[in-house]
Amino acid sequence: MAEMDTSSGGGHKKGPGVKKGKKLSTRVDLTPMVDLGFLLITFFIFTTTMSQATAMKLNLPKDTDKPEEQTKAKESGALTILLGRDNHIFYYEGILDATASNLKSANSKEIRDVIADKKHRTDEKDFVVVIKPTDESSYKNVTDMLDEMLINVVKRYALVEISPVEEQVVKLSEGGAAAPAGK
């Protein structure tokens, strides 16, 4: 209370007219505004360059019915990848035998090692990967597999229609794979 009295008394001492309002500077510090400006610039630069679509090249073999024109692949160097539903991947080396005992299952991560392993085991000019998507597989599965070809630098690969036998085998294996999980 005492303090308030002195301050008010001091103000009154000078009397009316003598009291001077402090003159404030009109200059504002613009540094934060500059910071903000450059922050937005960097934001726009980064966001604009990121969204560029790329394209993956794909060359298809010519449709031909004549067997002598079709591309031949050595059995020992062939790796066939079958794409099933729900991202299931099956593969076999060489030719699928009658009981489908050489058909193995893999997930999207394991298949990379499978391809790399097969590539290092076989002679480069014999190595060929055959990709056979079933009707149940998605477009993403197909492009992912073509991407794996790029990642593993597979020189020769082909996108081939699946045969009815293989389709049957994939269907059975998918059923078989689902059954143990259900138990």
Added chain:
Amino acid sequence: MARPKIPRKSTSVDMTAMCDVAFLLLSFFILTTKFKPSEAVAVTTPSSVASKVAPEKDVVLISITKDGKVFLSMDDVSKKQSLLNSLNQIRSAGWSEADINALAKLDFWGMSIAGLKQQLTLPKDQQTDKTLPGISVKDTANNEMNDWMRAAVSTYSGGSMNLLIKGDNESKYPAFKAVKQALTKNDLLKFQLVTNPQGVPTGTDLYKANQITKGGAPVE
């Protein structure tokens, strides 16, 4: 010794000029940026390690949506007109000159050839992948994409056509297969799949190959 008095200068710099520059650049970038047009055909593309940027000229783009509907679009209006003209001849669709001009103005085509004129009757904001049925490709015997591609081949004969396929992650393989068959039938064996860029996983063969070329040491 009496030293001459140097007036002490303030260290604070006038930021106004810098602020001007910053906002000038900002407005420049905002105004020059092309905003992605809200796409009538919504497609989420898969990602790949392919680093080649998709071409933007002489593009023939086939979009596959997640329901398996197929749409076709092109960038050049005059090329669109000649494509429609040759398609008119191939299928004898009976389009008049005015029809073809109107059809060429559409951003994309997404109907069977017989019903394509119906797309003109729809207002622009209703021409989306939800409302339109897409080009019919499912029927193997009567795959209309065949005729579209035949028309495209005759339009771009002599020139180079950049054939792009933009498929949705979730679209099933048969739609892509049908498009692929239409392309191979017309001897269009080289095309490109539109993808999102993605980093190369470490330790793979491509990663090693990239390391060598980036290091500047030419092999062989």
